[in-house]
Amino acid sequence: KMVPLHTACLLLSLAPLLVLGVPPIWTQPEQVHLSYPGAPGSMAVTWTTFNETESKVEYGLLGGRLFEMIAKGGATLFVDSGKEKRKMYIHRVTLTDLKPAATYVYHCGSDEGWSEVFSFTALNDSTSFSPRFALYGDMGNENPQSLARLQKETQLGMYDAILHIGKPACHSLFQDNARIGDEFMRQIQSIAAYVPYMTCPGNHESTYNFSNYRNRFTMPGQTESLWYSWNLGSAHIISLSTEVYFYLDFGQELIFKQYEWLMKDLEEANKPENRAVRPWILTMGHRPMYCSDDDQDDCTQFDSYVRLGRSDTEPPAPGLEDLFYRYGVDVELWAHEHTYERLWPVYGDKVYNGSKEQPYVNPKAPVHIITGSAGCREKTDRFNPNPKEWSAFRSMDYGYTRMQVVNATHLYLEQVSDDQYGKVIDSIWVEKEKHGFSAWF
Structure with missing residues (x-):
């Protein structure tokens, strides 16, 4: 006997629910990402569900027994401030006592739904x-050109x-x-489910006081991922x-x-015993101090807020x-401008190269x-046709940067053009025999 059309349609629409063992989508983990919580031998796993469930990570060493270890954490309810007041549960579990440089296989979730299986290599603490x-910023859902290669x-x-240097999702x-x-x-x-995905906030995250950014990511420290x-x-x-310089509301x-925190952090990092073992100090922030783009952004102004501060606040x-x-x-890493630009070592709007022949060997200012x-x-973005003398190399190609901190004296940077099928279009070695304020003289 033929089934009436509307009954057939109803059965078809229910078909996904009739498949045994498939968890309902609202308890299924998604948006899985890793971050480094700061303590040696640890890794934070963060994910989202749309119903409240347990927060568990089952994991084991690659080649060992699958999922032989279990770590538990908790979930926080995040209610978006938009009209629909959508609710989601952000789960966080920190794995500890990981063997340095060992590869682990894991999945996360609960008995109401598990993620697919991922792997990561625990960070080497040497x-x-x-x-x-x-490194990159400003990668979005639409036109995420470099994503496949990454x-x-x-x-x-x-x-x-x-290092995602601000403006995840590019729009908001x-x-x-x-x-x-x-x-x-x-x-x-x-x-992000395979390596620590470390972020900083950008301008498009500002709506509802950065609440989506602050809730979704899990960075070290106690500042809701704003600085660390x-x-x-x-x-x-x-x-x-x-962004603290721009959203005074x-x-x-x-x-x-933030300034006080930065000062304390830099003081600690500069203690002779700390700078001896970790001589390189690198910063990442979304809006640059300098740039030669043609868009009237803060970095195109001589007295940019990020560089010189704001005189219109009290104090x-x-x-x-x-x-x-x-x-x-x-080295200072920035994004916001939808371009790649490398500067000569610069301070106070002036170039301080190590030497004419080797500008990045013992440079006399930050890179x-x-x-x-x-x-x-x-x-x-478009570039200003007449850049200042600190602009060393510029490209409008889509792409991203690779960096390796090779040892105490050598750091390598290169720019990959996605438009040119992964070709390296720019590269430098920064070489320093000495680090710290005295290295400038």
Whole structure:
């Protein structure tokens, strides 16, 4: 006997629910990503479900018994501030006592639904380790041009960590009642579930006081991922929020809070015993101090807020250039501009090369790199045809940067053009016999 059409349609629509053993989607983990919580031998696993469930990670050494270890954590309810007040549960579990440089296989979730199986290599905690990074900002859901190449390279084991220098999703995590945020987090899972994905906030995360950014990511420290620092190999890496200079509605005191924190962190990193084992100090922040783009952004102004601070606050807010110079920051990584730009060593708007022949050998000022062209719906930016003398190399190609902190004296950077099928279009070695403020003289 024929089944009436409307009954057949109803049965078809129910078909997914009739398949035994498939968990309902709202208890299924998604948006899985890793981050380094700061303590040696640890890794944080973060994921999302849309119903409340347990938070468990089952894991084991590659080649050993699958999932022989279990770690438990907890979930926090995040209610997006959009009209729909969408709810999601952000789960966090920290794995501890990991063997340095050992590879682990894991999945996360609960008996109501598990993620697919991923793997990661625990970070090597030796100060003589030479970590490799991919760096970029401004990669979005639409036109994420560099994503496929980054996915493959990450899964090939080419990187120990990813530095996403602001503006995840490129448009905003909050858009469409935070569905854009969900989509972006699903998109980066193919990278971020395999290596620590370390972030800093960008301008598009500002809506609802950065709530989507603060809730979705799990960075070290107690500042809701807004600013923090961590160590890897011979580098001390500082992530900061340039956005405190631009969104004063959320509290001018944040500029001063961050500045005080930065000063303490840099003081600690510069103690002779600390700088001896981790001589490289690297910073990452979204909006650059300098750039030669033709778009009237803060970095195109001589007196940019990030560089020199704001005189219109009470008291006046200090900028970051003098602070970073005083504490001998070696390399400053930026994004925001949808271009790649490498600067000669620069301070106070002037070039301080190591020498004419070897500008990056014992440079007399910090080295700035702007890498914001990973791929975005806003396309790449245009350059000012007459850049200042500190601009060394510029490219409007889509792409991203690779960095390796090789040892205490050598650091390598190269720019990959995705438009040119992965060709390396720029590279430098920064070589320093000495680090810290005295290295400038």
